[in-house]
Amino acid sequence: MEKGTILVTGGAGFIGSHTAVELIEAGYRVVIVDDLSNSQESVIEAIAEITHTPVDFYEVDCTDKEALNELFFKHKFNAVIHFAAFKAVGESVENPLMYYHNNLLSLINILELMVEHEVMNIVFSSSATVYGEPDELPVTEATPTKPAHSPYGKTKQMAEDIIRDSARAYPGLRAILLRYFNPFGAHPSGLIGELPRGVPNNLVPFITQTAVGIRKELSIFGGDYHTPDGSAIRDYIDVVDLAQAHVVAMERMRSGVGKSACEVFNIGTGQGLSVLELVHQFERATGVKVPYRVVERRAGDVEQIWADTSLAANELGWKATRSTDQTLRAAWAWEKHLRGVK
Ligand code: UDP
Numbered sequence: 001m002e003k004g005t006i007l008v009t010g011g012a013g014f015i016g017s018h019t020a021v022e023l024i025e026a027g028y029r030v031v032i033v034d035d036l037s038n039s040q041e042s043v044i045e046a047i048a049e050i051t052h053t054p055v056d057f058y059e060v061d062c063t064d065k066e067a068l069n070e071l072f073f074k075h076k077f078n079a080v081i082h083f084a085a086f087k088a089v090g091e092s093v094e095n096p097l098m099y100y101h102n103n104l105l106s107l108i109n110i111l112e113l114m115v116e117h118e119v120m121n122i123v124f125s126s127s128a129t130v131y132g133e134p135d136e137l138p139v140t141e142a143t144p145t146k147p148a149h150s151p152y153g154k155t156k157q158m159a160e161d162i163i164r165d166s167a168r169a170y171p172g173l174r175a176i177l178l179r180y181f182n183p184f185g186a187h188p189s190g191l192i193g194e195l196p197r198g199v200p201n202n203l204v205p206f207i208t209q210t211a212v213g214i215r216k217e218l219s220i221f222g223g224d225y226h227t228p229d230g231s232a233i234r235d236y237i238d239v240v241d242l243a244q245a246h247v248v249a250m251e252r253m254r255s256g257v258g259k260s261a262c263e264v265f266n267i268g269t270g271q272g273l274s275v276l277e278l279v280h281q282f283e284r285a286t287g288v289k290v291p292y293r294v295v296e297r298r299a300g301d302v303e304q305i306w307a308d309t310s311l312a313a314n315e316l317g318w319k320a321t322r323s324t325d326q327t328l329r330a331a332w333a334w335e336k337h338l339r340g341v342k
Helices: 014-025 042-051 065-074 089-094 096-117 151-169 203-212 239-254 275-286 310-316 324-339
Strands: 005-009 029-034 056-059 079-082 121-127 174-180 182-184 218-221 236-238 262-267 292-295
Touching: 005 014, 014 029, 014 042, 014 079, 014 239, 029 065, 065 096, 079 096, 079 239, 089 096, 089 151, 096 121, 096 151, 121 151, 121 239, 151 174, 151 262, 174 239, 182 203, 182 239, 182 324, 203 218, 203 275, 203 324, 218 275, 236 239, 236 324, 239 262, 239 310, 262 310, 275 324
Parallel strands: 005 029, 005 079, 029 056, 079 121, 121 174, 174 262, 182 236, 218 292
Antiparallel strands: none
16 A cells, blocks of 8 residues: 655665665655765665665756756655755865755755645754754753754754744644764665765764775774763664654654654664774674774764654654664675675
């Protein structure tokens, strides 16, 4: 039984592609738009291969409202999941206008078209970055947000405000904001995973690239944080678990359950791991050594953050299910597959 058609923007990206798979497997029809600025068209074929379902794909930039409008006429969407955005923190500092233009205009276009075409449900990719350096740990959805350190982070905060105000103003519009912690891993099929361009910014792809020999050593940014081993602490969430959170969010909107027009959920494991712990856990899980060196802190990094996930558990019935070891092994299998290593 088909449950409805969902527009997935940024569906060729890391989280978007894994979510598209979970949605199709849960019985939704998926239409992907992606401008391929940070992804590859082969991902669309991989989604079709995993799900044995042809996927509707349009190479469209969400800042192009006319092109999007045509798709809203062509398909009767029941909901939108909006992933499409730029996400490199450092780049956003160097080129803030590019980030504000792309991330905010895309969102505004989507919301305007949703209202015009009466598509009343949106799930938005938010981020733990909205909490800044939190005063309390773990962070709950009620923990006050702090001014973000980067234009990228600010676009996530502004996007949340834009969606919240819209859900308040336009009758019937419903939104779920998912604040992702640190996604990692790959699909168990080995057909999709993270595809960083150039030198990876994120920790896990840097670890796997070092393990496979593309990078000489991992730099651990900061060894003097006020944490047990001095390295920074994050909450690393399996990308398939994270993708499944979107399916349950969609089910919640479909069934009309919900406490307000705009709801927010933390999507993490509830467990904080330090950079050093993660590296050592990777070494144990895979049996592969990762040469590393502790260097200066990276500008803009927070010291420690992990999620209180009880709201997602209680309201969505969602919890992370995969172990860190399992996900590290999936990330490693994906890296080896990319490099043709056995
Ligand atoms: N990190 C690191 N070396 C790297 C990349 C990241 O030590 O090459 C650290 C980074 O300083 C942070 C953690 O790993 O403490 C997670 O960083 P990532 O960029 O993956 O995600 P973020 O939490 O910044 O969104």
